[in-house]
Amino acid sequence: MKKAQLVFVPSPGIGHLATTVEFAKLLVSQHDGLFITMFIMNLPYDSKAGAYIDSLIASSSIDPRISFFNLPQVDMDTGIKPMLFLVSFIEKQKLHVREAVHRLIAQSDSPRLAGFVVDMFCTTMIDVANEFGVPTYAFFTSNAGFLGLMLHFQQLRDEKVVDTAELKNDLETELVVPSFVNRVPVKVLPDVILDENRVDYVFNFFRRIRETKGILVNTFVDLESHAVHSFSDGETPTVHPVGPILNLKVDDQNEIVKWLDDQPESSVVFLCFGSMGYFSERQVREIASAIEQSGFRFIWALRKPPPKGKINFPSEYEDFREVLPDEFFDRTAEIGKVIGWAPQVTILSHKAIGGFVSHCGWNSILESLWYGVPIATWPFQAEQQLNAFEMVKELGLAVEITLDYKRDLSGEDNKIVLSAKEIEEGLRKVMEHDSDIRKKVKIISEKSRKALSSGGSSHSSLHRLINDVMDL
Structure with a gap:
């Protein structure tokens, strides 16, 4: 049987991490030859991520083909602005990811490194994947409508057609966005793209998403059919709707x-x-x-x-x-x-x-x-x-x-x-x-349940991705 290994780099913070772990569990459940190593970045002010991974391992609820590696802590000033903090924090982790992957592939029994799967905020890790000569896939924990909107405005900004930071001066304006049927009011746009101090940071994430081999989106076709179909314009990497990815563990004793x-x-x-x-x-x-x-x-x-x-x-x-x-x-x-x-x-x-x-x-x-x-x-x-x-x-x-x-x-x-x-x-x-x-x-x-069942839209999309990774 062919074996292949993916390196996952989730965003720091329990919200993105928990969803990424569930996606990893779903992936390995679909193919016996697939292995995943997940690199964990621990924020200096948040111990939830480390505690979450510890609890997973202790409970034996994780497939042995999924392994976790805690990256070393980096010194950060928690008093700086959140977006600059996030960008600086992840950039500082590139060295640690590079070293960890070198050690991983040096192991004699390590399966072939087939690619990186990075969170939307971790697209700078594409540089590391390129050094190892493997493709990168982006795991997008939000929805297809938002993905389409951000790629649309990133392109318009780069082409100097629209300066999104200036839109904040007219909040009642409604805009045509390919991933939405209805016009989108400026007042519901994310603040980050209306803020001239942050907009370049966030659009850089999406600019780099365009360099990936595929975008894995936590949605399903029956929920966001228009948004999903809006990506078939040949201008974006292949979009794989693979959701809903959820942790459905219920505590009946609560x-x-x-x-x-x-x-x-x-x-x-x-x-x-x-x-x-x-x-x-x-x-x-x-x-x-x-x-x-x-x-x-x-x-x-x-x-x-x-x-x-x-x-x-x-x-x-x-x-x-x-x-x-x-x-x-x-x-x-x-x-x-x-x-x-x-x-x-x-x-x-x-x-x-x-x-x-x-x-x-x-x-x-x-x-x-x-x-x-x-x-x-x-x-x-x-x-x-x-x-x-x-x-x-x-x-x-x-x-x-x-x-x-x-x-x-x-x-x-x-x-x-x-x-x-x-x-x-x-x-x-x-x-x-x-x-x-x-x-x-x-x-x-x-x-939503049918999407993940055999023959469902997300199940089929997931297997197209696995075939690509396994080179089948």
């Missing part, structure tokens, strides 16, 4: 499951805003008021903002009463739970969940669709506004609380505080039992 078991089917609204999800005290109080006024059963994942001016993740409140209205717990004790970090998949998979108020990170969207739970959109950073727009306006698979809420880098809510009335309206729409959106989400849930 104490929140016991509470959910006692609730009626589809009666609980779940509010959760991802690993960077936090709000100002003013906004927290408006959310609390909306929950109370709606009367719905609820689970609310509430996180504490990090210190201002520092790159870090939200933390846990010692006492939620620090930010919640007086007697909120007394008035809602029978119908809801306020928690810190949330076991999101465990909660979304439960039959008692009827709606999901989400920041619209792509992983969260795919998880919600997989379990047939409709989303109410509340994005606040990165490409989340574009994701929310796609879900509401392009695909009709979500209801809108807001599409263009943005939080600035200091962690403030950018002077925008959504009112309890606006939030309550969103809660009522997402919890409507016989809505067209709920029916459409149930249909796409079935299609």
Whole structure:
């Protein structure tokens, strides 16, 4: 049997890493001759990635053909701007990746090195792959619509047709983008491409993605058919829709499951805003008021903002009463739970969940669709506004609380505080039992599962990739 080895370089941070690990597991499950070595970059302020890999290895839930290598830590100033921090951090790791690959292929029993698979933020590692004379594939953890938009504007900027940083002066403008059927409002574009200090960094990632042999996208054809077909213009590398790539491990022993078991089917609204999800005290109080006024059963994942001016993740409140209205717990004790970090998949998979108020990170969207739970959109950073727009306006698979809420880098809510009335309206729409959106989400849930089954669109795409890697 032919054997081949891929080197994976995921982006630092648990969000991208967890999805990349799931993709690696899926790949090796499809071919016995495929081996993967994954290089782990640990951020100086975040120990979650290392702990996650340790738990995987300890649980023996990982195929022995997948191995992990922790790259040495690099000295970084955590006080610099986030985009510059990320670019500098990954650039400093190139030397360590090069040395590690040399050691890997020097082993007598090492399978043939067939290529690199790099995260969208790690495209500088193409240089290292080129040194070893192997192709690079990009693993794109977000959606095809976003990929198409970024490649489109990167090309227009390079050709000096559009300076995206100037678009911020007219937020009401709507733009034609090949990967979207509808015109895309400037106000839902990622802030990074409207910021003249960051735009060149991010477009360089996408400029280099064009150098890869293929782009592996965490989506499926039935979800984003227009976006996927927009790439057949001969101007981009082959796009392989291989999703949904999800970690669907459920913790049935979690104490929140016991509470959910006692609730009626589809009666609980779940509010959760991802690993960077936090709000100002003013906004927290408006959310609390909306929950109370709606009367719905609820689970609310509430996180504490990090210190201002520092790159870090939200933390846990010692006492939620620090930010919640007086007697909120007394008035809602029978119908809801306020928690810190949330076991999101465990909660979304439960039959008692009827709606999901989400920041619209792509992983969260795919998880919600997989379990047939409709989303109410509340994005606040990165490409989340574009994701929310796609879900509401392009695909009709979500209801809108807001599409263009943005939080600035200091962690403030950018002077925008959504009112309890606006939030309550969103809660009522997402919890409507016989809505067209709920029916459409149930249909796409079935299609998401079929995409990965034998003969499904993503299954077929995955095997085309494997045949390419194995040189079959």
